[in-house]
Amino acid sequence: MEIKSLFLDRPKVGKAVDRTTRRVLGRFGAFVRRGARSSIRPRKKVSTPGSPPSSHEGSLKRLIFFGLEPKKRSVVIGPVPFKEGLAPEILEYGGTTTLERDDKKVKAHFRGRPFMGPAFEAEQPKLPSMWRDAIK
Amino acid sequence: MPNPIMDISQAVKQHLEGLSFSQAVQVSRSYRPRVDLAQLDGVIVTVVPRAAEDAMVSRGMFNRDVEIDVAIQAKLTEQTIAEQDALMALVQEIADALRGRKMGDAVWMRQRNDPIYAPEHLDRLEVFTSLITVTYRTVGLNSSGDSGGGGSQ
Numbered sequence: 001m002e003i004k005s006l007f008l009d010r011p012k013v014g015k016a017v018d019r020t021t022r023r024v025l026g027r028f029g030a031f032v033r034r035g036a037r038s039s040i041r042p043r044k045k046v047s048t049p050g051s052p053p054s055s056h057e058g059s060l061k062r063l064i065f066f067g068l069e070p071k072k073r074s075v076v077i078g079p080v081p082f083k084e085g086l087a088p089e090i091l092e093y094g095g096t097t098t099l100e101r102d103d104k105k106v107k108a109h110f111r112g113r114p115f116m117g118p119a120f121e122a123e124q125p126k127l128p129s130m131w132r133d134a135i136k
Numbered sequence: 137m138p139n140p141i142m143d144i145s146q147a148v149k150q151h152l153e154g155l156s157f158s159q160a161v162q163v164s165r166s167y168r169p170r171v172d173l174a175q176l177d178g179v180i181v182t183v184v185p186r187a188a189e190d191a192m193v194s195r196g197m198f199n200r201d202v203e204i205d206v207a208i209q210a211k212l213t214e215q216t217i218a219e220q221d222a223l224m225a226l227v228q229e230i231a232d233a234l235r236g237r238k239m240g241d242a243v244w245m246r247q248r249n250d251p252i253y254a255p256e257h258l259d260r261l262e263v264f265t266s267l268i269t270v271t272y273r274t275v276g277l278n279s280s281g282d283s284g285g286g287g288s289q
Contacts, residue, residue, distance in 0.1 A: 024260050
């Protein structure tokens with residue numbers, strides 16, 4: 001999926017989603033993206049598993065976007081895939097991948113360093129559901 | 137048989153109805169609050185029971201802590217800081233009116249104002265919503281017959 005086609009200022013999105021929905025979802029997406037970006041600290045040190053990853057050269061922070069899915073009327077937030085490898089996915093969830101070390105392929109396991117999940121949780125509505133849906 | 141959840145809800149409603157605040161409020165009691173946005177006019181206060189928890193205090197007695205939600209809601213007409221400040225002040229008045237006050241036999245235990253206002257309602261509906269959750273404690277007699285103690289031989 002091409003994330004650019006889901007940006008809020010694209011005519012296709014503008015036609016399919018009303019202004020209020022665009023505003024609400026766009027604001028939520030922007031807040032979650034900001035939370036995720038600011039949780040990724042630029043530093044040389046490797047982050048501890050379970051906490052957001054460190055930013056060594058800035059790609060991960062730079063490649064976090066959000067866009068609206070008109071059909072589902074929902075917002076998609078997260079890093080776009082890197083040209084090579086599965087770095088964003090493995091950082092978020094942990095997992096196993098193959099690395100090249102001295103022309104040899106080595107299997108490496110990484111523990112997760114979630115950065116999107118916590119940012120999403122932090123922006124979740126604070127009202128209990130009974131009150132959230134009380135006004136129709 | 138008295139029902140503390142219903143009794144406390146009703147007592148809270150009556151207590152708030154009997155007071156005057158800086159803005160006129162319309163108090164009601166509900167189990168499933170539903171408001172039509174088009175008909176939301178002025179400030180509405182809705183009293184809804186939220187939860188109850190029992191705990192044994194002795195062989196024959198238990199405490200029942202009842203949580204009551206008091207929601208203050210108003211449609212914003214001007215969307216100015218002054219309008220929202222006035223509503224925040226009203227929330228404080230209502231919280232002050234509930235704090236430390238017995239409702240019938242139920243003793244006030246604690247209350248929290250969370251959220252003090254709901255951003256999602258402000259954004260989506262231009263409605264101010266604030267939620268005060270008050271916990272009251274009643275004491276009851278354990279009639280289950282199982283007192284939990286050891287019997288004598």
